[in-house]
Amino acid sequence: MSYNYVGILLNAAMYRGIPRLKTREESLSNYQEAAAELDLIPCFIKIGDVDIRTGRTAAFIYRNHQYEQVSMPIPRVIHNRAIYSEAGPRHRIGGLLSRQVAVFNMNNRYGKDEIHKLLSADPYLRSCLPDTALFSPANLKHFMENHNDLILKPCRGSVGKGVMRLHQDGAGWSLTFPSHSRKNTWISQKLRGRELPGPLKQQLRRYPYLIQQRIPLAEVQGRPFDLRVTVQRGLTGEWGITGMFAKKSAAGAFISNLAGGGSAYPVPSVLAEIMSPHESAVVIAQVEHLALTTVRYLSRHLPLLADLGLDIGVTADGRIYFIECNGRDQRYGFKKAGMMETWKASYREPMAFARYLYNHTR
Template sequence: MGQKLVGILLNAAMHRGVPRLKTGQESLESYEEAAAAYGMIPCFLQLSDINPESGFSIAYVKGRQGYVRTVIPTPGVIHNRAIYSQGSTGIDRLLGQGLLIFNTCNRYGKDQIHGLLEQNEALQCFLPDSRTGMSGLKEMMNRYSDLILKPCRGSVGKGVMRLSRISARRWTWSYLPSGSRRWLSSTVDPQALPRALRLRFASVPYLVQERIPLAELSGRPFDLRVTVQRGWGGEWQVTGMFAKLAAPGGFVSNIARGGEALSASAVLDQVFTGSAAACIRMSVTSLSLSIAHQLERSLPGLADIGLDIGITRDQRLYFIECNGRDQRYGFQKAGLSGTWKDSYRRPMGYARFLLEEPARYIRY
């Protein structure tokens, strides 16, 4: 295989950090290693530097003196790691010129994903009961005693709240004030919800879900982050999984909100018996692949996702949410450096596969 170019599309802020090796959670070194394994050279792009009419782009390419902005023929295959919603005119323009971009859109509403999965009868039993908006909140408060409230388009646990019934006329509202890492709670009347809560619902769409009684380790609830990716050959594969433990006293497991990443096998083996832990891992793998196959039917270019899967004390599985731009650093924090490297290697394998077999690029 001769060396070929592969594009890595970054947002503008991250792209500016490439020459200084300041790209946040994205590992340039891992991209270099993964691309080289498939005979490719990674070129780090931003959307404004791609000229589809000329067929050339300006990209950061690594040389002897580090990363230098270089004019290159626009790579035929691009892995999108920037944040774009469906219908991005810039991405659509590139696709119209015949470029093969995977993970074209990576910002989906939680309500949208829930609706797509709900269309598959076999997956319905893995979905928490959900509603949207203030009317949905009132309906759910009549049906359940413990609720999780999530912004439909929020990420890393930002804006998540909890409502728990104490009595017929008293609920506990738990939330994280803006800029704080300390959760606050107050008692509220269900017939007169606090203005601050109502304002949040008025400002952005919210998804209201029954709170799943997640299994716990040392009193801390946890779920599993499962990375599901296409690799060489184009088929979906589970690259790996790790456990996310909520902070002590907390109820969200996001690492950015004080959660902790640990080996999934180590956590499951401590919480469940050996045979049950092995069965859960296999079931989580099977469920994750089924979810990816269902989503790909409606989401063009899908190739690299992170799924949060919850497990109850009685070993029942629940889909929690889908991350269209999986932040892979949790593997590294969990001590799973080999899997962390694999999470970069697999998309590069898919990119090389598309370069060799462009007709296998999935369009809908």
């Protein structure tokens, strides 16, 4: 095989940190190691440097034991690890496609409402979804009449930002939301009947939100957990399960996001605390089946997906639910769980898919 360049498209802030090796959750060395195994050379780019007209871009490449910025032709294959909310960058990615550049995971931020609507069209996948609707006063009234535990989440957002819980007990309804002044601290407020606080009403009018039945997640020592399943396409072009880890919520929290104080563990060790080895094996097989069915279905409807992280919930009696899909999987959870080989594999598979694209496209 000949050497080929593969572009890794990063947001501007992360790109600026490359010379100082300050790229937060992204491991440059994992990209280098994985690409070298496949006779690929990774080059790190940002969309603002891509010149569609000339077909060239600035890029960081590892040379002489450091990252050097060079000018080079746009790589023929690019793995998108950036998230854009503005029209300009998205338009420029469209320009890359017009130049026959293969950009996989070209959109990393599909709305939770979009994904839910897509999955709801499939009978099996619909059976694995919690009751969900777009927020409106009428929908909220309906959900509060039919469920006693609800989640309100932004249609677009990540790492648990903006997520709130509405819960009913013997004393009535309570709202639990993150503190604005203290990190990873939650505040609970009793409601007057079913009346939401004024600031929350304003927030719900300002941004699109989903109302969702809260899944009764299994708990370990009072801490609910769910599973992050990394599903990727590799050297054959087919989807496969790279690995999964369990995310336990912080004490007193109802979300398990690592950025919100949650912690990561190997799945077997967590399931062993609540079920038998046989039950654990059955649950893992069901989770893998749901994950693969989900990504295969989504990839028939969304362009060139190849690298996704799915959050899947497990109840105490072993029932599984799809929670949400992450287009920019935060792979460092494997590292936090002590799963170092799986962490490296989560970088290797996208590079293998890049090699697949080089081998099978003009």
